[in-house]
Amino acid sequence: MQATSTPIPLGERMLTELDHRRLSRLxxxxxPAALDDLLDGTDVxxxxxxxxxxxxxxxxxxxxxxxxxxxxxxxxxxxxxxDPARGFVSVMSPVGLALIGLRVGDLxxxxxxxxxxxxARVEQLLFQPEANGEYTR
Numbered sequence: 001m002q003a004t005s006t007p008i009p010l011g012e013r014m015l016t017e018l019d020h021r022r023l024s025r026l027x028x029x030x031x032p033a034a035l036d037d038l039l040d041g042t043d044v045x046x047x048x049x050x051x052x053x054x055x056x057x058x059x060x061x062x063x064x065x066x067x068x069x070x071x072x073x074x075x076x077x078x079x080x081x082x083d084p085a086r087g088f089v090s091v092m093s094p095v096g097l098a099l100i101g102l103r104v105g106d107l108x109x110x111x112x113x114x115x116x117x118x119x120a121r122v123e124q125l126l127f128q129p130e131a132n133g134e135y136t137r
Contacts, residue, residue: 012043013038013041013042013043013100013101013102014042014043014044014045014050014051014054014101014103015038015039015042015043015044015045015056015100015101016044016045016046016047016050016056016057016130017044017045017046017047018047018057018135018136019056019057019100020039020042020044022057022078023035023038023039023091023100024039026078026079026092027039032092032094032097034094034097035092035097038097038100038101042101047130047135047136048130048135050128050130051103052125052128052130052131053103053104053105053125054101054102054103054125054128055076055099055100055101055102055103055122055125055128056076056100056101056128056129056130057076057077057078057091057100057129058075058076058077058127058129058134059075059076059125059127059128059129060073060074060075060125060126060127061073061074061075061076061099061122061123061124061125061126062122062123062124062125062126063099063108063120063121063122063123064120064121064123065118065119065120066107066118066119066120066121067118067119071123072087072120073087073126074087074088074089074095074099075087075088075089075127076089076091076096076099076100077089077090077091078090078091079091079092094110094111094112094113095108095110095118095120097110098110099122102122103122104122104123104124104125105121105122106121106122107119107120107121107122108120108121108122
């Protein structure tokens with residue numbers, strides 16, 4: 001399966017105020033430079049106003065590899081809760097930083113630790129806390 005989506009510029013992403021505030025706190029703990037770009041280049045909205053198709057912290061998202069077409073389900077979480085073997089991916093990881101703030105249908109791009117360029121389309125948002133009425137997680 002060939003992905004037809006294009007990568008999303010940072011200015012077209014969206015963060016909730018809560019996610020932005022909590023990510024800002026992580027900024028000073030050896031965070032990757034991509035976090036600075038994310039925090040400076042996204043639209044920030046109130047948690048109650050975020051669209052139900054936007055990937056937020058604690059969202060469970062199905063992505064489809066742009067090259068292989070293989071689907072994978074991930075839950076985006078804070079670093080302390082990360083457990084990649086169980087599908088819990090830190091927002092501070094390359095894939096986490098690539099996914100946060102995207103919408104269903106968008107293409108995320110990141111580099112693996114080995115330097116390989118990877119892309120995956122946000123296929124489906126299986127759970128988003130804000131869409132479920134959870135605004136203070």
